[in-house]
Amino acid sequence: MTWGRAAIPALAGGLLLTALLWWAGASTDALHLPGSADLLGGEAVADLERWLTPWAYDPPQPQQYVPDGDGTPHLDLFHTAMQIRFGALFVFFTAGALLLMRWLPPVAGRVPAALLTLWAWGQVSAMLAVTVSAPWQIAAYGHGSYRFLPNLAGVMTGGRQLAVVIGLVVAAATVLVGRATAKGAGPLPRPEVPARAARLAATAGTVVIALSLLVLSYQEVAAAIQTAPYGGGFFSEPGDLLREWLLLGAWSGPSGTPVGDWLLARLSEVLVLAVVWWALRLLPGLLTRATVPAMAVCTVCATVVGLGAGQLLRVATVGGGLKWGLRYIVGNLGVGLPAALFWGLIAGAVAAVTLRLTTGPAAVEG
Numbered sequence: 001m002t003w004g005r006a007a008i009p010a011l012a013g014g015l016l017l018t019a020l021l022w023w024a025g026a027s028t029d030a031l032h033l034p035g036s037a038d039l040l041g042g043e044a045v046a047d048l049e050r051w052l053t054p055w056a057y058d059p060p061q062p063q064q065y066v067p068d069g070d071g072t073p074h075l076d077l078f079h080t081a082m083q084i085r086f087g088a089l090f091v092f093f094t095a096g097a098l099l100l101m102r103w104l105p106p107v108a109g110r111v112p113a114a115l116l117t118l119w120a121w122g123q124v125s126a127m128l129a130v131t132v133s134a135p136w137q138i139a140a141y142g143h144g145s146y147r148f149l150p151n152l153a154g155v156m157t158g159g160r161q162l163a164v165v166i167g168l169v170v171a172a173a174t175v176l177v178g179r180a181t182a183k184g185a186g187p188l189p190r191p192e193v194p195a196r197a198a199r200l201a202a203t204a205g206t207v208v209i210a211l212s213l214l215v216l217s218y219q220e221v222a223a224a225i226q227t228a229p230y231g232g233g234f235f236s237e238p239g240d241l242l243r244e245w246l247l248l249g250a251w252s253g254p255s256g257t258p259v260g261d262w263l264l265a266r267l268s269e270v271l272v273l274a275v276v277w278w279a280l281r282l283l284p285g286l287l288t289r290a291t292v293p294a295m296a297v298c299t300v301c302a303t304v305v306g307l308g309a310g311q312l313l314r315v316a317t318v319g320g321g322l323k324w325g326l327r328y329i330v331g332n333l334g335v336g337l338p339a340a341l342f343w344g345l346i347a348g349a350v351a352a353v354t355l356r357l358t359t360g361p362a363a364v365e366g
Contacts, residue, residue: 001288005181006101013174014094017122018086020166021159025055047331054130054159057082059140074140081136089129096121096297097174103287103294106178113286115175120301122167123160127337131156153240160334164308193284197358202280205299205351209276212248212343213269219252244338248272248307264317268310275306280351292352299348303340311335 028049030036037045059078097118106114134155138148215221225246226239249269254262279302284290287298315329 001101001105001178001182003098003102006098006105006178008181009101009106009174009178010094010097012177013097013118013122013170014090016173017093017125017166017170018090020170021055021089021126021162022057022086024052024162024166025057028052028056051159051161051330054155055085055162074142077136077140081133081140084136085129085133088132089125092128093122093125093170096125099293099297100301101174101178103289103291104298105182105288106175107182110286111175111179113282114178115171116305117298117301118171118174119168120304121297122170123163123304123334123337124300124341126159126163126167127156127334127341130159131338147237149238150240153244156338157244160337161330164333165330191285191287191290193290193355194359197355198281198284200358201284201351201355202277204354205280205295205347206273206277208347208350209248209303209343210273212246212339213272214251217247217249217251219250222247222250245342246339248303248336248339248343249310261318265314267317268314271313272303272306272310275309276302276347279305280347283351284355290352290355292349295352295355296345296348299351300341300344303344303347304337307336307340308333 031045031049031052057079059075100114100117100121104110104114104117131152134152135148137155138151216225222243226243228239230238249272251266251269276299280295280299283295283298283302287294311332312329
């Protein structure tokens with residue numbers, strides 16, 4: 001698909017994602033209407049408000065703001081943060097969708113892969129948009145110089161539940177537009193990659209993901225990362241932020257839990273690695289060109305999809321998981337997005353380089 005054709009669905013998806021998240025954030029005030037708590041329930045209203053607030057253009061509780069010199073709240077800083085957030089959301093998703101439409105066009109045989117990658121990229125775009133706008137939001141609450149890194153770690157994880165649901169709708173719409181624009185484009189290249197080279201590249205990339213999921217996410221190692229002394233000053237407390245960017249999960253030994261139940265809980269990590277390996281195995285043949293950037297971005301999306309599948313499997317297999325209810329399931333969707341972005345980029349690059357070394361420069365163009 002040419003750049004011009006790919007730009008149409010990318011722009012459409014970016015506009016739709018931005019509009020839907022803005023509309024959802026603007027709906028926060030409806031939760032405070034008389035009778036809302038009676039209709040939905042107090043806990044449901046509190047959860048919805050927490051999920052919608054990161055996308056609300058107006059602050060939910062202005063009285064919590066620290067007044068400035070003339071006695072008015074820092075509303076300008078908050079509005080600046082939201083302008084940056086929605087602008088960054090459009091830019092991040094549109095740029096990523098443009099590349100994905102170019103590398104993985106939604107044509108016959110590639111539609112499911114295109115849908116899943118766009119869905120995952122919508123979640124990553126929302127996380128990045130919240131992250132880049134977080135400093136203005138933190139400063140608006142008067143905490144710009146107090147525990148900045150822990151505050152940043154707390155803000156950047158907000159709004160992910162809404163992005164999971166809306167991202168799926170946007171991905172489907174983008175794929176539909178992409179299929180329409182791809183008509184008449186002619187046959188698209190589908191490279192032939194030796195099975196052994198593809199398996200070797202997939203294994204190399206999966207090992208990188210396993211480093212975070214199985215080694216760094218072990219309870220004792222994770223605790224050491226979070227509590228290690230990092231010096232003083234403004235950036236002296238990066239523990240929470242490092243956990244967000246380095247750990248794809250969290251697990252510990254049986255320690256009193258029946259071994260069978262413990263092994264059953266570990267199936268979620270196995271599923272994450274299986275999804276990543278299978279995606280990396282198929283990507284060289286699905287991409288129009290298995291370049292290093294293409295493999296890296298698509299591996300990020302595969303990791304996000306794997307984490308979502310692992311979370312759902314955990315709910316289904318862990319004792320009493322289904323009794324936790326829809327609120328718990330939705331509340332934990334989108335966990336691990338920063339680490340998926342960080343390790344996915346590395347894993348995809350490693351897989352692409354491995355593919356280049358085993359098949360020659362013709363297979364992978366950097």
